[in-house]
Amino acid sequence: MRLLLPALALACALPALPQELPAAASSVPSGEAGISGFVDLGYRWVGTGGSFNTYRSVVDLGSGPKLLGTEFTISDPKHRLFDSVTVRAYNWGDDPYATLHVDVRRHKLYDFSADYRNIAYYSNLPSFADPRLSGGVTLNEQSLDTRQRMGSYQLTLLPESWLVPYLVYDRNSSTGNGVATFVSNDDEFPVGSIITNSTNNYRGGARIEQRRFHVTLEQGGTTFRDGQQLGMAAGSGTNYGNSFSAVLGQKLDLTSLSQAYRVRGDSIYTKALLTANIASWFDLYGQFLFSQPRSTVNYQQFDSGNQILLSQLIFYTGEQSIASAVSKLPHTTGSLGAELRPFRQLRLLPSWFTDRMHTSSSDVNAQTLTGTSLASGPATINSLLSNKLVNNYNQAELSAMLEVVPKVTLRAGYRYVWGNASDVILPVAELAAVETGTVRRNVALAGIAYRPLTKVSLNADFEDGVSTGSYFRTSLYNYQKGRVRGRYQVTPSLSLAASVSVLNNNNPNAGLHYDYLSHQETASFLFAPAGGKRWDFQGSYTRSTLRSEITYLDPAYERPGISFYRDNSHVATGYFDANLPVQKTRIVKLSLGGSLYMSSGSNPTHFYQPLARISMPVNKTLAWVSEWRYYGFEENFYGYQAFRTQMVTTGMRLTK
Amino acid sequence: MNRLLAFAILIPLTAGTAALAQSGGAQPAKTKKAAAPAAAPVAYVGSEVCGTCHEDVAKDFARNPHHDVETGDKHGGPNWTGKACESCHGPGGKHVESLSAADIRNPLKLTAAQVTSTCLTCHLNRPTQVGRIESAHAHNSVACTSCHSVHAHGPNGLVARKPAEVNALCAGCHTDVMARFQLPFKHKVTENTMTCVDCHNPHGGVKPGQMQMASANEPGCMKCHGDKRGPFTFEHAAVREEGCNGCHEPHGSSNAKMLVRQEVRLVCLECHANLPQPQPNATARVTGVVPPAFHDLTSARYRNCTVCHQKIHGSHVDRNLLR
Secondary structure (H helix, E strand, O other), X not given: OOOHHHHHHHHHHOOOHHHHOOOOOOOOOOOOOEEEEEEEXXXXXXXXXXXXXXXXXXXXXXXXXXXXXXXXXXXXXXXXOOOEEEEEEEEEOOXXXXXXEEEEEEOOOEEEEEEEEEEEEEEOOHHHHOOOOOOOOOOOOOEEEXXXXXXXXXXXXXXXXXXXXXXXXXXXXXXXXXXXXXXXXXXEEEEEEEEEEEEEEEEEEEEEEOOOEEEEEEEEEEEEEEOOEEEEOOOOOOEOOOOOOOXXXXXXXXXXXXXXXXXXXEEEEEEEEEEEEEEOOEEEEEEXXXXXXXXXXXXXXXXXXXXXXXXXXXXXXXXXXXXXXXXXXXXXXXXXXXXXXXXXOEEEEEEEEEXXXXXXXXXXXXXXXXXXXXXXXXXXXXXXXXXXXXXXXXXXXXXXXXXXXXXXXXXEEEEXXXXXXXXXXXXXXXXXXXXXXXXXXXXXXXXXXXXXXXXXXEEXXXXXXXXXEOOOOOOOOEEEEEEEEEEEEOOOOEEEEEXXXXXXXXXXXXXXXXXXXXXXXXXEEEEOHHHHOOEEEEXXXXXXXXXXXXXXXXXXXXXXXXXXXXXXXXXXXXXXXXXXXXXXXXXXXXXXXXXXXXXXXXXXXXXXXXXXXXXXXXXXXXXXXXXXXXXXXXXXOOHHHOEEEEEEEEEEEEEO | OHHHHHHHHHHHHHXXXXXXXXXXXXXXXXXXXXXXXXXXXXXXXXXXXHHHHOHHHHHHHOOOOOHHHHHOOOOOOOXXXXXXXXXXXXXXXXXXXXXXXHHOOOHHHOOHHHHHHHHHXXXXXXXXXXXXXXXXXXXXXXXXXXXXXXXOOOOOOOXXXXXXXXXXXXXXXXXXXXXXXXXXXXXXXXXXXXXHHHHEOOOOOOOHHHEOEEOOOEXXXXXXXXXXXXXXXEEOHHHHHOOHHHOXXXXXXXOHHHEOOOOHHHHHHOOOOOOOOOOOOHHHOOXXXXXXXXXXXXOHHHOOHHHOOOOOOEEOOOOOOOO
């Protein structure tokens, strides 16, 4: 059952071609010298009809030669520098997601792992900028074409000993371009944007693992850079922005812009974890986490055109704005918990958790307007603002788990959540104000785990929360949350699983009337006669419904309205696998399947992803692999964003 | 007052439990231990004997990290040198004599708590155990062996490491969550560029949803989305107080950018609604209700608030999050 259900899940996951095919390399080092593994090389053809921008925003796979995947292990039986080196790489060759993972280890001496991912993030959906396409808004506003590169490198020394030091370096960077908005006083202008930011994270620590206790101590730090720039070169034309109407008889425009954010950040952080076995019936654990990120900003903006400062009704043709800001965020988290076993059948689980953060910042801004309509010439506007945001969250819980009989475990508990938050910008003006909020919530917890037979299991969880305060209108307030999950292996060949989950949340307070209900039902099966030796068939079906209603105020007319959101969706996946023996030693593997998603409600959408795949051995070490995929995407309200894509990939797998 | 009430309930219960355990609760175990010498001698046969019948398992086991139990080449926990099989399955003497499956401990037939307890004999004091007790897995009696293959002869070795295998393992139970990844706007999980454990800690954690944390105590989302991390000169309070889930559905959505509503304005206006104003009573007070200016939502310019309020996750230079 345990092995079958993950296999069933593969059908739901529909992973990419290389990883679905059986891996030639064992995850366990063979102990023999040399290299074992496989490499998949191929070529992909992609043909898209409809909106290519939407295709790129959703799928983004491209044509061309590809390193579809490789996995190999190098083993050294003499264990000189390493026992084994394991390498996995997928989707190289200008694909939107390329990954590389390397593990090197020497038993009891070190473990080294490196993980690198390069993910393309493309977003250009006209309906996002202007859902009604009613004109006035440039439709690629807020579009992005970036690459995000993430690397993580970890060295663990003496991994089997009682003292385990480790060092980690993570890097995360994003580069690319897009279209952003330069917002002036009564108009906003779409302009090009260069996006570049990076975060480096260094940390080191040690784990002390003893029979009765464990302590982990870690110290780390980060550096951050953000150099986003928005620009429009002088002489490149006139940008009239999104506003068509004249202001006081004058049309506003932008003729040049240079806007640069220079953000630098750093932080230090400390982590301490503890587990202890105080007595045979008493386990204790706790953690203390502290971080203090800081940011410093030097912002510069130069723009020209015909602009207006609405608050003072001053027209101007040139603007220079320079801002310096600094902010810091001390953030402390702590938790303490225990497991008490007074009797074999009873476990008591008290726990406490606190999370406290406090942002404080200040900003100095000097704005100079030139070419003004004022007789006195240039106008200078200086401002000094400060911001304080406090958020304190606390939670205490006590649960009891009772094994009523060996097949039934009951759970009951109580959780109390309390906290306060405030957000103040000084001096108070414009949109921002002084806001404070509190959260108080009492939650009853219950659950049951029932396992009448080894082939049958049933779990149920339930939470009922009552609040007397929440931070936001859509926060959890008075809610009931439940989940039931069951699994049944009917025969050795057939297994079934099903789950139901429900969340009902409402806030009856005057002016809110928030009513939210979502539920999701899932059923899945796997039929694999003879352990799937010749063929298997697996599938799942999920139905989910979401209904949300809340009152709000139309800002223009101060008129109350109701925001309705409905989403009724069906997701089905199916996957048929067959192993067809062509000769005694040759087996052709055939896979057919796919997924479909159909929804109705506030944003009716259809998304189909069928596929067919074949793997045919040519000889002992070479196999021909091919795949066909189809992507069909359609939104009822935004027909112009539909696309249909045929994709054929063919290649060879070399196995050693 | 409520805080005091909570402690008033917790402390006596904890203390009472401890007292009960000291006085009588732990006694059965002591009695059992004391009675053990009087009972028939426990017959351990050693792993070599087990391997004569269970050859495949023994062969795989010899190449997995648990083999350190056999060689005594480990730290912590009881000493099971030469008896690794029996460290989990119990003494095998009777089973060897009868060859009956009924005479050996089979973890498949144990309760989750019993299986976990067996594993924790050695693995109790490890970093992975911090927060384990509070995890949904622990609450739902999900045993260690639901994910870990102790003999390492399963398809994933001791535990799944490859992204496709990790995701498949999680989806074995969380089919409903995996279904969300079939929606058009989602994280790249079905592509196996990301795994469930990039965001969730399967061993547990103190954050809801067993969320991973980055840089000690920052939300795990910031591990990849570093530009949203701040601190910002002008914070969007909802990001700090409600988290990313307030506006985004990270498992998948039919709405662009995984938003929880089909139009950006609705995501914003459901909080920024100027209601209730004035506050009808103290308990109904919520934040974020300041009016979002007097924009005419019938105009295309105002239907997507983030066209102008583009620094919606927090701004370094503008209090209205315009730049």
